[in-house]
Amino acid sequence: MTQGLIDIHIIATNDIHGALFPSENDAGIMKAATYVKMVRRASEHLLLIDNGNALSGSVSTYFFSHSKNNFRNPMITLMNKMNYDASGISPNEFRYGLSYFNKAQAMADFPFLSANILHSRTKEPYFNSPYIIKTFNGMKIGIIGITSRGLMAKETVETVGEFAVEETVRAAKRWIRHMHDKESPDFVIALYHGGLNELVRNTDYKELTSNEAEAIIQASEGIDVMITGHQKKTLNKMIDDTLFIQAGSNMSHLCHIQLQFKGRTNTFELVNSQSELIDMTAYQEDEQLKDEVYFEEKEFRQWLKSxxxxxxxxxxxxxxxxxxxxxxxxxxxxxxxxxxxxxxxxxxxxxxxxxxxxxxxxxxxxxxxxxxxxxxxxxxxxxxxxxxxxxxxxxxxxxxxxxxxxxxxxxxxxxxxxxxxxxxxxxxxxxxxxxxxxxxxxxxxxxxxxxxxxxxxxxxxxxxxxxxxxxxxxxxxxxxxxxxxxxxx
Incomplete structure (x- = not known):
């Protein structure tokens, strides 16, 4: 680290769609692990986050939910080994039922965050705190999770009676203000599992309650990076003072954001930043991570052919x-x-x-x-x-x-x-x-x-x-x- 400067790397994934093993798609989480290891070796300050939709969407996650529901969740095993810091929540997390997600969450060494998924009775956040604070040499980064209300409305029959889903913009505005008042973060990342309305403007998929990224920014103060998802598109652009970034789906890419801060008397000033989307097809699977789920993969391959x-x-x-x-x-x-x-x-x-x-x-x-x-x-x-x-x-x-x-x-x-x-x-x-x-x-x-x-x-x-x-x-x-x-x- 340069004297007086703090360099922080942020790596974000979204819409992994349960891609556990090689051949389930062109990339997969094991290739992402190779890149994450490379960055960890080069930097002491790395924040690794996911924006949801990791636990379902592949034949392997179907197998483990359907036939091995009482065993450890291989996706959580891999994410733990990669030292994820937090994950947002997609409606697809509940595709195999709430109990399946609850078991996965209990196994995770990182929190799942959502400001607007509430207990139907108490109206308190269902998954504990909607945000976390990570500190690097005194510099605080706030990470808040927000789940698209419109997408939840189309996915929650399995959770009827358990969840109340608050209007997305209102929940985001309230909790981001609360986080700033209580924690005074120097930098804020919003994990929004929803998309940008401008990307669907000319189609009937335009649903303001499903793609409210712009509305959240307009209503909330102090979001520096918004990581979006669901839309299966890659995006890396500044809108006003906020970076919007999205890594497509099925681990074709991941987001890599590099930040440099300079310490002041009582605050930290962002002096340099850059962001890029990393093509995962150029990387090999991490062999150590493959060994972690060797027996699970073997059993899965046998089942596939049965x-x-x-x-x-x-x-x-x-x-x-x-x-x-x-x-x-x-x-x-x-x-x-x-x-x-x-x-x-x-x-x-x-x-x-x-x-x-x-x-x-x-x-x-x-x-x-x-x-x-x-x-x-x-x-x-x-x-x-x-x-x-x-x-x-x-x-x-x-x-x-x-x-x-x-x-x-x-x-x-x-x-x-x-x-x-x-x-x-x-x-x-x-x-x-x-x-x-x-x-x-x-x-x-x-x-x-x-x-x-x-x-x-x-x-x-x-x-x-x-x-x-x-x-x-x-x-x-x-x-x-x-x-x-x-x-x-």
Whole structure:
């Protein structure tokens, strides 16, 4: 360190998506570990933070949550070994249920931070303090976590009754003021698991409650760096006096910020700073970190190749738009939902990369047939509500040598398909008048669908209309069906 100067390195990751092992994507946390070690050797002052969405999103995290839930969490093991200082909280942290996250949090040597995820009863922060203070030679850095309220609204059916999610900007403003008043930090980092509204301005993904980074800055004083997430984009730019930085997803990059401070009588002055996004594909996996989870990886690889069953028909999806035409895999999903005691069923494209099923099916094939961890639910909806859901879904469809989806209007996985009553779509009609159906608008109907559809259309559905959430998710139900005589060779 130069005399009178303090050099501090900040490395931030976001949206790791559970990428534990080599081959799950092009980079992964083990390559990030190589870079972190290199920086630690060069600097005595390193702050390592994550902005959430590390605990789900890969086939390996599915395996450990589904088959090894009572064992240590390998992602937390790796993050502990890398000496993470803190993590923000993404709604996807709860994808495998609140108990899964609570076990992971209990194992972590670092805190998970969120200012606006509250106890539903006490309205106090659910995960202890929303911020921490790290001190380097007397210089204090405050780190606060903020979780997008809009994203939480689409992910929290598993935590209904546990959480109250405060309006994002209000919580950020209050806690940042409190942190400044109580701690007097010299530098503040906000871990916001949400994005910038300007990056989605021209699409229907523009949701002010999901991408409020700019609004948080405008309402709050004293944020020097805002690390954003969720948007699967890389970003490194100054807006006014605040650095906005985001490392994409799946560990393709990480954020590296270098700061230099000069000590004054009672404060520290920032005299130099630079930020960059580091491409992780250029680095090798850290061998010592690989050894930490050697046996977990071995067991995971064996499970991937193990046989789940043999399918007697061709349920492959070559492309997600295959799902829009009559397709046997879609019929299979309706059958599973109907078995959850509902005469009317509503299914949807499972995932953009879902591949369906065919022939001899391994556990890896089974996961890839659906990918998303969706639970069947029962809803009590009126005919009018069903019609409104169908019209919103049909608004993004167009016909051109088959039916296609305008992705700029609607996420393809939100497109719905219905069974149990007669209806027709006329895509030549104006939006809002494309659906004709036989249900009575004022009558009530029990619907079998998934919690994903319930969340995505939650603005049209009241909380009291959710009758039941099934404990088992769709991949488990597919596995059970594979073992029946109906679909086995």
């Amino acid at each position: 046989k789940a069953g043999v399918v007697n028909d061709d349920f492959r999806l070559e492309h997600y738009e295959d799902f829009l035409a009559p397709h046997p895999f879609k019929t299979l999903l309706h059958d599973l939902l109907k078995n959850c005691t509902a005469e009317i069923t509503c299914c949807h494209i499972p995932h953009m990369k879902a591949q369906g099923l065919s022939g001899m099916v391994t556990q890896h094939d089974l996961y890839n047939s659906y990918i998303s961890i969706d639970h069947p639910v029962q809803l009590l909806l009126t005919g009018k509500q069903i019609h409104r859901i169908m019209e919103r879904s049909a608004a993004a469809l167009y016909e051109e040598n088959g039916i296609h989806i305008r992705q700029e209007m609607l996420d393809p996985t939100v497109i719905t398909d219905w069974r149990g009553f007669d209806y027709s779509l006329d895509l030549d009609q104006p939006i809002g008048r494309r659906v004709k159906m036989t249900l009575e608008p004022a009558a009530e109907y029990i619907i079998g669908t998934t919690d994903y559809i319930y969340r995505q259309y939650s603005d049209l559905i009241a909380d009291g209309q959710l009758l039941k959430v099934h404990n088992r998710h769709m991949i488990e139900l597919l596995e059970e069906r594979l073992k029946s005589t109906l679909y086995l060779a």
